[in-house]
Amino acid sequence: MGDARREDAVRSRRPVHEATDAGGRAVALRPTGPLPARADIPAPRPARSFRPTGRARAGGEPARAGTAARAAAVAAGADAARCDPSRARPPEGSATDRTVRDRTGHEEDHAVSVPAPVPHLQRSLRRFDIMAMGVAAVISFDVIGQIATGGGQAVVWIAVIAVAFLVPYALVFAETGAAFPQEGGPYVWVEVAFGRPAAVLTTMFYWVTNPVWLGGSLVFVAAGAWDGFVLSLGSGTVADYAFKLVFIWAAILTAVVSLRRGKWITTAGAGAKVLALALFTGTAVAYGIQHGFRGLQGTGFSPTGVGFLALVPVLLFAFVGFEAPNAAGDEMIAPQRDVPVAIGVSGAIATCCYLLPVLAILSAAPPGRVTGVGGFMDAARLVFGIYGDRRGPLLTFVAVLFVVALLTQGSAWMIVADRMQAMAAADGGFFSRGLGAFHPRLGTPVRMNLLSGVTATVFMAAAMHLARGDASAVFAVVLTVAITTLLLSYLAVVPSLLALRLRHREVPRPYRVPFGTLGFTVATLLVFAWIVLGSWVALFPGTLEQLFGIPYDFRAVWGVSRLTFEAFTLGTVVLLLVIAAAGYLTQRMRTQSQDDEREARPAR
Numbered sequence: 001m002g003d004a005r006r007e008d009a010v011r012s013r014r015p016v017h018e019a020t021d022a023g024g025r026a027v028a029l030r031p032t033g034p035l036p037a038r039a040d041i042p043a044p045r046p047a048r049s050f051r052p053t054g055r056a057r058a059g060g061e062p063a064r065a066g067t068a069a070r071a072a073a074v075a076a077g078a079d080a081a082r083c084d085p086s087r088a089r090p091p092e093g094s095a096t097d098r099t100v101r102d103r104t105g106h107e108e109d110h111a112v113s114v115p116a117p118v119p120h121l122q123r124s125l126r127r128f129d130i131m132a133m134g135v136a137a138v139i140s141f142d143v144i145g146q147i148a149t150g151g152g153q154a155v156v157w158i159a160v161i162a163v164a165f166l167v168p169y170a171l172v173f174a175e176t177g178a179a180f181p182q183e184g185g186p187y188v189w190v191e192v193a194f195g196r197p198a199a200v201l202t203t204m205f206y207w208v209t210n211p212v213w214l215g216g217s218l219v220f221v222a223a224g225a226w227d228g229f230v231l232s233l234g235s236g237t238v239a240d241y242a243f244k245l246v247f248i249w250a251a252i253l254t255a256v257v258s259l260r261r262g263k264w265i266t267t268a269g270a271g272a273k274v275l276a277l278a279l280f281t282g283t284a285v286a287y288g289i290q291h292g293f294r295g296l297q298g299t300g301f302s303p304t305g306v307g308f309l310a311l312v313p314v315l316l317f318a319f320v321g322f323e324a325p326n327a328a329g330d331e332m333i334a335p336q337r338d339v340p341v342a343i344g345v346s347g348a349i350a351t352c353c354y355l356l357p358v359l360a361i362l363s364a365a366p367p368g369r370v371t372g373v374g375g376f377m378d379a380a381r382l383v384f385g386i387y388g389d390r391r392g393p394l395l396t397f398v399a400v401l402f403v404v405a406l407l408t409q410g411s412a413w414m415i416v417a418d419r420m421q422a423m424a425a426a427d428g429g430f431f432s433r434g435l436g437a438f439h440p441r442l443g444t445p446v447r448m449n450l451l452s453g454v455t456a457t458v459f460m461a462a463a464m465h466l467a468r469g470d471a472s473a474v475f476a477v478v479l480t481v482a483i484t485t486l487l488l489s490y491l492a493v494v495p496s497l498l499a500l501r502l503r504h505r506e507v508p509r510p511y512r513v514p515f516g517t518l519g520f521t522v523a524t525l526l527v528f529a530w531i532v533l534g535s536w537v538a539l540f541p542g543t544l545e546q547l548f549g550i551p552y553d554f555r556a557v558w559g560v561s562r563l564t565f566e567a568f569t570l571g572t573v574v575l576l577l578v579i580a581a582a583g584y585l586t587q588r589m590r591t592q593s594q595d596d597e598r599e600a601r602p603a604r
Helices: 003-011 068-083 127-138 141-148 153-179 186-194 196-229 238-256 259-291 305-319 335-364 375-426 446-467 471-503 516-539 543-547 554-558 562-600
Strands: 013-015 018-020 026-028 113-115
Touching (some): 127 375, 141 375, 186 196, 196 446, 259 335, 305 471, 305 516, 305 543
Antiparallel strands (some): 013 113, 018 026
C-alpha cells in the first residue's frame, strides 16, 4: 500500500460537490443558494469547505505528487483510463474519502466522494427526455392485464397505492436524485451510505431483473400480440423463436446506441404507449355507451384482504422505477432542476395509464375472462368491434404500437440497469473491471449490454423449453421472479436515501421533501414498509393469509405445489447471492494480487 495506491484512490474518487464542465475542467458546486436558470452546475468559484487538499480534482488534473514515483503512477494510468474507465477505479479499501480542508487548514470530516466520472459521456438528457424515459420504463403493458385479473377492487387498490406509496416514493427519490446526480444512480447512493459490498449486491438484484423480465415476460407478451393480431407465428415454431430473438436483440441494440440518439427511441416508445392506452380507453368508453358497461355489472369494487395481498406485489412492481434515469446522471444536462419535476410528471402519467385502462378492461371484458398475458389485447379485440370493417386494421395498428411499447420498455430498463451494473463492475464489484468499460465513441457500457442480451436469450430459451411454448404458463412464474428480485433490491436502496439524508446534511439539495428531515423520515419509512410487505408476499405467498385466517388454496392459485414454487423463487434468490458474492470476491482477490505485485516491485 504505497504512494501509488493512494494516488490511484485519489484519481478514482470525486467529491459530490465537484462536477466537470463541457471541457472536462473541474468546477465546484456552491453549498447553498438557488440554482441558476440555465445550468445544472453553478459558475466556477472557490469553495472553502468543499475543496480537498492534496487530492485530484474530478475530471481535472491530478494533484501534484510529492515524489517522482507518485507522479509516474498517476501518468501510467491516465491514458488507459481515457479508453477504459474501469482502470481508473480505486483499489479495495479506498471507496470513500471523507476528509477536506478549508483555507485555514482545518479538517472537516463530512465530505463525500463517489466513483470517478466516466470519460466520453455527453450531457444530452433534458427534462422531457428524463420524463419520457421514466414513462417508457415504468408503465408496464404486461402487468396491466395481470392487475385487471383482480377485478373491481384492483381499481381501488391502484388508487390506494398511488396515494400511500407513490407519493412518498416520488418525494424521497426526487430529493435524493437531485442531490446525488452521479452516473450509476442507486448504486452510488447505496455505496456511499452502506459501502461497496451492499451496493454490489443491491445492483445485482436490480440489474438481473431486467434481462430475466425481457426474456421471460415482455417477449412472450409481445409474441402473443404479434401472433394474434399482426402475423401468425405459432407456438414453439421457428417463426416464434425468430421473433423472440429479434425482439430481445432489438431492445439490446437500442441500449447500445449512444444515449443522445437512443433517447429518441425510448421517447417514441413512451409516445406509442400513451397513444395505445388512450385509444383503447376512449374506444372502451364509446363501446360502453353503445352496448352498456356490462363488464362492471358483476364486478365488486369492495376491497378485500385476499385481493390486497394478491395485488400488492404486482402494483408495487408497476409503480417503482422512476429513479431509474438517475443511472445516467452524468448524461443529464440539469439534473438538479429536472429530476424532481420529471419524477412528479411521469408519476402522474403512470397513475392515469394504469387506473383508466384497467377500469376500461373491466368495463368491457366479461367477468372471469381477463388473463394476465392477454388481458389488454383481448379487451381491445372486443371493444374495437364498434369500428365495423375498420376493426381489423385498427387492431393491427394497436398491436404494433403495443409491441413497440414493450420493446422500448425493455430497452429503457436496459439503458439504466446496465449502466448501474457497469458502474459496479468498474468500481471493482463484479468479476472484471472490463465489464464496466464505456465505449469511447458511443458512451455506453457495450460489454454489459451484450451480457444482458445473452442472459435474456438464455432465459427465453430455457422458459420456452420448460413450458413447451405455453406463454401463460411462463408468464406468471417469470413475473413473480422479476417482482421478487426488483423489490428485494429496494430493501437497500430505500434505507440508503434516509442514511444519506441524515449523515450528509451538508450536500446541497435543490429540492426538499416538505417538513424537512421529519417529513423525509416518515416518507422513507412508509415506502420501506410497503417494500417489505411486497417482498414477503412475493417470496412467501399465502403465509399472511394463513396468519389472518384467510382461506388460500396455493395449488389453485399458482398451479404448482408450495415446495416447487419456493424452490424456484428462493433458489433464484440464492443463486443471485452466490453470483454477486463470487463476482465481488473475484475482483477483490484480483485487486489484492495486483497490490501485492506493486509492493514487490523495487523502488526506482
